[in-house]
Amino acid sequence: MAAGRHGGYRDYEAREREPDAEAARRSQSLGGRHRSDADRRRDGVRSSGGREFSNGYGHRRSHPPKSRLSTRLGDREPGEVLSGSASDDSGGRSGRAAGENTMSSSSREGEVAVGAPAAPSPSKKRKFSPIIWDRDSPKPPSLHSGTVTLKGVVDSASADTASDKKVVESSSAQLPPPPPLPPQGHIPERLVVDNSPMDVDLAVDTDNTEQLHVLQDSKVLEVEESKVKEEEESKVKEEEEYPTMRNISTSRWAGANDDDEEGVTLRKKKVLSPADSAELGQGKKTPTPELGEVVTSDMSGRRTMSRSSDSGRMGNDEKEDLELGKGDYMDVDRGEASVNGSANLLSSDSEDEVRRSETPEPVKPAHRCINMLQGCRSVDVFERLNKINEGTYGVVYRAKDKKTAEIVALKKVKMEKEREGFPLTSLREINILLSFHHPSIVDVKEVVVGSSLDSIFMVMEYMEHDLKGVMETMKQPYTQSEVKCLMLQLLEGVKYLHDNWVLHRDLKTSNLLLNNRGELKICDFGLSRQYGSPLKPYTQLVVTLWYRSPELLLGTKEYSTAIDMWSVGCIMAELLAKEPLFNGKTEFEQLDKIFRTLGTPNEKIWPGYAKLPGVKVNFVKQPYNRLRDKFPAASFSGRPNLSEAGFDLLNKLLTYDPAKRISAEAALEHPWFSEVPLPKSKDFMPTFPALNELDRRTRRYMKSPDPLEEQRLKELQAKGNRGLFG
Numbered sequence: 001m002a003a004g005r006h007g008g009y010r011d012y013e014a015r016e017r018e019p020d021a022e023a024a025r026r027s028q029s030l031g032g033r034h035r036s037d038a039d040r041r042r043d044g045v046r047s048s049g050g051r052e053f054s055n056g057y058g059h060r061r062s063h064p065p066k067s068r069l070s071t072r073l074g075d076r077e078p079g080e081v082l083s084g085s086a087s088d089d090s091g092g093r094s095g096r097a098a099g100e101n102t103m104s105s106s107s108r109e110g111e112v113a114v115g116a117p118a119a120p121s122p123s124k125k126r127k128f129s130p131i132i133w134d135r136d137s138p139k140p141p142s143l144h145s146g147t148v149t150l151k152g153v154v155d156s157a158s159a160d161t162a163s164d165k166k167v168v169e170s171s172s173a174q175l176p177p178p179p180p181l182p183p184q185g186h187i188p189e190r191l192v193v194d195n196s197p198m199d200v201d202l203a204v205d206t207d208n209t210e211q212l213h214v215l216q217d218s219k220v221l222e223v224e225e226s227k228v229k230e231e232e233e234s235k236v237k238e239e240e241e242y243p244t245m246r247n248i249s250t251s252r253w254a255g256a257n258d259d260d261e262e263g264v265t266l267r268k269k270k271v272l273s274p275a276d277s278a279e280l281g282q283g284k285k286t287p288t289p290e291l292g293e294v295v296t297s298d299m300s301g302r303r304t305m306s307r308s309s310d311s312g313r314m315g316n317d318e319k320e321d322l323e324l325g326k327g328d329y330m331d332v333d334r335g336e337a338s339v340n341g342s343a344n345l346l347s348s349d350s351e352d353e354v355r356r357s358e359t360p361e362p363v364k365p366a367h368r369c370i371n372m373l374q375g376c377r378s379v380d381v382f383e384r385l386n387k388i389n390e391g392t393y394g395v396v397y398r399a400k401d402k403k404t405a406e407i408v409a410l411k412k413v414k415m416e417k418e419r420e421g422f423p424l425t426s427l428r429e430i431n432i433l434l435s436f437h438h439p440s441i442v443d444v445k446e447v448v449v450g451s452s453l454d455s456i457f458m459v460m461e462y463m464e465h466d467l468k469g470v471m472e473t474m475k476q477p478y479t480q481s482e483v484k485c486l487m488l489q490l491l492e493g494v495k496y497l498h499d500n501w502v503l504h505r506d507l508k509t510s511n512l513l514l515n516n517r518g519e520l521k522i523c524d525f526g527l528s529r530q531y532g533s534p535l536k537p538y539t540q541l542v543v544t545l546w547y548r549s550p551e552l553l554l555g556t557k558e559y560s561t562a563i564d565m566w567s568v569g570c571i572m573a574e575l576l577a578k579e580p581l582f583n584g585k586t587e588f589e590q591l592d593k594i595f596r597t598l599g600t601p602n603e604k605i606w607p608g609y610a611k612l613p614g615v616k617v618n619f620v621k622q623p624y625n626r627l628r629d630k631f632p633a634a635s636f637s638g639r640p641n642l643s644e645a646g647f648d649l650l651n652k653l654l655t656y657d658p659a660k661r662i663s664a665e666a667a668l669e670h671p672w673f674s675e676v677p678l679p680k681s682k683d684f685m686p687t688f689p690a691l692n693e694l695d696r697r698t699r700r701y702m703k704s705p706d707p708l709e710e711q712r713l714k715e716l717q718a719k720g721n722r723g724l725f726g
């Protein structure tokens with residue numbers, strides 16, 4: 001346990017922050033390392049781990065004891081208001097950014113609740129709705145960002161809809177080309193899946209032992225034809241209702257960076273280098289796998305929906321898989337490729353229909369089959385260690401592979417409230433995570449099943465922390481060089497998502513995982529596919545409001561990758577200040593806080609602003625951008641210092657007009673990352689005791705020791721490991 005490595009928690013010492021000059025010196029002295037790190041990043045190679053280094057901050061990776069952590073620094077509650085009452089000084093604005101957020105000059109304060117989309121009804125537990133795409137529009141526009149750089153395949157049909165065209169018009173200058181269709185006549189090979197789980201009712205009847213046996217015995221789940229028809233009809237309906245994810249109808253697996261990954265390669269079809277991927281080019285982009293074909297193998301062959309039995313015996317599927325290495329595409333369906341293609345979970349939209357029609361259609365099998373879960377290993381191959389956290393859609397456990405002793409995180413998909421089968425959010429998350437492979441995206445290794453169909457677990461690489469938890473335990477905020485290191489990783493992950501036409505839509509510090517190798521990874525893709533879905537009765541506006549962009553808060557019907565970039569801006573500010581930038585409790589309060597800090601927007605700096613539904617409300621009229629007050633260039637007040645370049649980047653991330661907001665790609669090239677202090681190497685990032693290795697109650701105690709809690713903790717520990725998942 002990392003806590004052990006770091007010594008007793010009570011012994012943790014506050015981290016001594018090195019002076020900027022020292023940081024600069026270090027950074028310079030590490031320049032070669034930084035460069036090589038950057039090179040590695042560019043090359044897609046994960047940073048190697050295990051180095052020991054003492055930099056005077058306290059302990060770094062692989063160092064034993066002496067953590068820099070000390071006692072909790074005061075937890076923040078959602079809704080806690082920032083104290084920063086900025087002065088009226090508007091100086092320090094960087095020219096361009098200031099120009100982007102120029103304010104109106106009147107000064108009335110509004111008190112009416114914002115006319116943003118109606119608050120969701122409280123019947124579902126989601127903490128907040130990261131805003132659903134056009135609730136009213138039956139055909140939401142596709143994901144287009146004026147700043148996204150298309151690196152791979154485009155779907156030529158992606159801009160067909162009227163709404164798309166609208167977006168195209170509005171951001172025509174930078175509009176990425178649509179994803180290309182697979183080459184005519186090409187039948188992408190995929191693992192055999194006849195339907196995606198979206199096509200097949202996985203509604204769980206826990207009494208139905210037959211279904212269970214089907215799964216456990218690796219038999220094909222057969223669904224009655226009539227039911228299938230119904231399902232298809234409902235799917236079509238749903239596809240109409242649900243947003244078109246046309247932009248991720250294909251995805252690039254081109255993320256290298258896994259060269260050093262070992263592991264199961266039975267399913268490895270072909271290892272694609274970035275060059276290979278580039279070679280594939282427009283015509284050969286790897287299609288995003290369907291959910292049902294999540295038996296995927298990426299470049300490293302690690303992302304597998306295991307079909308092997310516990311004993312590792314290979315079934316026919318496995319044997320077939322082994323023969324699939326010849327294809328250019330990583331995930332291959334033999335034979336029924338097009339059929340499967342039609343069930344692509346990530347592309348259940350009209351464009352997919354177009355694509356399907358252009359893809360040679362093999363004969364449909366007589367029986368609808370689904371083998372998504374066929375042969376999945378049982379969760380019993382893992383030993384439960386502790387519960388890490390419980391989110392809205394899943395409980396996350398730390399567990400150990402009984403065979404390999406590998407520590408993993410198991411996210412149990414919550415099913416209890418699902419009346420209509422397997423939750424779509426989870427299907428999307430599984431599909432996306434199995435499909436994507438990038439050092440900044442949490443790695444999902446396989447899916448395992450529990451004792452019944454209602455127990456499905458994603459097996460993820462284990463990460464010791466999430467950023468929120470880490471910052472709660474830190475005494476001092478991250479240094480600029482550390483923030484740069486984290487921001488680079490975050491931006492690389494976001495760029496990867498956006499390049500692959502995925503909006504995360506729920507970027508926040510608790511969805512950014514950290515390990516003690518200095519690596520940051522984005523997790524929780526439960527909402528990443530949801531845009532355009534009908535408004536669900538999400539409830540309880542809480543924390544993640546803080547990362548929500550103004551266009552969403554003001555009820556825009558069109559949004560794009562810029563919403564994630566706003567969240568990235570909020571995260572950058574939070575990393576620097578160790579407290580959330582805008583922590584409103586309601587949408588109105590959130591906007592109010594934004595406007596008071598960045599100035600009230602107007603039509604001049606944000607064309608189209610006046611037409612947004614929520615603008616009818618009388619907001620505060622703050623004429624100036626006062627962000628600089630919170631991040632001065634130099635300060636002895638304890639506020640985080642930020643250089644001109646850093647402030648410029650922050651302003652560009654927090655630009656009101658989504659069309660002008662900086663993209664992940666452009667942000668990665670921002671001069672802030674090249675100036676001193678240079679980004680710290682991952683190898684030298686601070687490490688922390690792994691609170692994820694403790695259960696939540698223990699973690700709470702660690703952050704806020706309390707004798708009563710201590711007693712309870714002891715009792716809990718005495719009870720020992722229950723050994724059951726969920």
Ligand SMILES: Nc1ncnc2c1ncn2[C@@H]1O[C@H](COP(=O)(O)OP(=O)(O)OP(=O)(O)O)[C@@H](O)[C@H]1O
Nearest residue numbers: 389391392393394396409460461462463466510524
């Ligand atoms: N691979 C992992 N390793 C370690 N901890 C993890 C991992 N994945 C998730 N967690 C922990 O579990 C928490 C919840 O995970 P996640 O956000 O995926 O669940 P969720 O139900 O979708 O949550 P939310 O309510 O935010 O939507 C994370 O904040 C993190 O603390």
